Amino acid sequence: MLKLAAQIESAVQVVHDRWPVTPRVGIVLGSGLRGLADQIDIECEIGYADIPHFPQVTALGHAGRLVCGCLAGEPVVVFQGRFHLYEGYSPQQATLPVRLLKALGARMLVVSNAAGGLNPHYAVGDVMLIQDQINLMFRNPLVGVNDDALGPRFPDMSAPYDPHLQEFAVETARREGFLLHRGVYMALLGPTYETRAEYRMVRILGGDAVGMSTVPEVIVARHVGLDVLGLSTITNIGSPDAPRQITGHIVNAAAATAASKLSAIIRGVIRHFPDK
Numbered sequence: 188m189l190k191l192a193a194q195i196e197s198a199v200q201v202v203h204d205r206w207p208v209t210p211r212v213g214i215v216l217g218s219g220l221r222g223l224a225d226q227i228d229i230e231c232e233i234g235y236a237d238i239p240h241f242p243q244v245t246a247l248g249h250a251g252r253l254v255c256g257c258l259a260g261e262p263v264v265v266f267q268g269r270f271h272l273y274e275g276y277s278p279q280q281a282t283l284p285v286r287l288l289k290a291l292g293a294r295m296l297v298v299s300n301a302a303g304g305l306n307p308h309y310a311v312g313d314v315m316l317i318q319d320q321i322n323l324m325f326r327n328p329l330v331g332v333n334d335d336a337l338g339p340r341f342p343d344m345s346a347p348y349d350p351h352l353q354e355f356a357v358e359t360a361r362r363e364g365f366l367l368h369r370g371v372y373m374a375l376l377g378p379t380y381e382t383r384a385e386y387r388m389v390r391i392l393g394g395d396a397v398g399m400s401t402v403p404e405v406i407v408a409r410h411v412g413l414d415v416l417g418l419s420t421i422t423n424i425g426s427p428d429a430p431r432q433i434t435g436h437i438v439n440a441a442a443a444t445a446a447s448k449l450s451a452i453i454r455g456v457i458r459h460f461p462d463k
C-alpha cells in the first residue's frame with residue numbers, strides 16, 4: 188500500500204509542475220459527456236499518458252486527459268475519460284484519479300455516467316441524481332492491505348452521496364425548470380449490456396439505473412473523505428418485456444443530449460458548495 192501512496196505522489200508532482208493550483212472540485216465525465224469540458228475556462232490540459240501510473244483510456248467516447256481550469260468561478264479539474272473494470276484494469280488502478288484528486292487538495296467529487304433506466308418513470312435523456320448505489324461488480328477497490336494514512340479500513344457507506352449536494356442539485360433543476368429524478372445506481376462489471384433477465388433482476392434488487400462504472404470511484408472517494416455528487420444520464424431503457432437492441436454509439440449519442448442539464452446542475456452545485 189505504501190506503493191499506492193508513492194504512485195499518488197508522483198502523479199501529484201506532474202500536475203503541480205504544470206498547474207500549481209488547489210482544485211476545489213474534480214469532475215469525472217462519463218460516456219458521451221466529454222463536451223462538458225468545453226464549459227471550463229481551461230488553464231492547462233494534461234494527457235493521461237503524461238501522468239505517472241495512469242492507465243490508457245480504451246473506452247468509446249472517453250478522451251483521456253485531465254483538464255484544469257475554472258468553472259463557475261472555482262478551480263476545478265475535469266477527468267475527461269475514466270477507467271472501467273471491464274477494460275481489464277484492477278479496481279485500484281481504475282480509481283487512481285480519485286486518489287489524485289484528494290491529494291491535489293480537492294474536497295468534492297462529481298461523478299457522471301451513462302446508464303440504462305429501469306424505473307418505469309424514466310425516459311431517454313432524463314437525468315437521475317444518484318441517491319445511493321449497489322455494488323454488483325463483485326470487486327472492491329479497497330481489498331488488500333489498508334494504508335491508514337489514506338483512509339479507514341472499514342469506511343462508512345451509510346450516505347455515500349452527500350445529502351447537501353443533492354439538495355443543491357434539486358434546487359438547481361427546479362430553478363432551471365427541468366425534471367431531475369432521484370434513484371439508486373447499480374453497477375455491473377460489463378462490458379456486455381444486460382440480458383432481459385438481468386434488467387429484471389436489477390429492478391427487483393432495487394436499481395433505478397444500471398451501468399458499468401462510478402461505484403469503485405465513489406467507494407474510494409468515501410475512503411479518502413471526499414464529498415460526492417453523482418449524476419446518471421438515462422441513455423436507454425432496460426425493458427425486460429419490450430427489449431430494444433443497444434450499442435455504445437446509441438448510448439453516447441443519447442448521453443450528449445443531456446449535457447446541458449448536467450452542466451447546469453454541476454455549475455449550480457459548485458456555486459452553492461460552502462467554504463469550510
Ligand code: HPA
Nearest residue numbers: 301302303397398399438
Ligand atoms: N447497461 C449497462 N451500462 C449502461 C447501459 C445499460 O443499459 N446504458 C448505458 N450504460
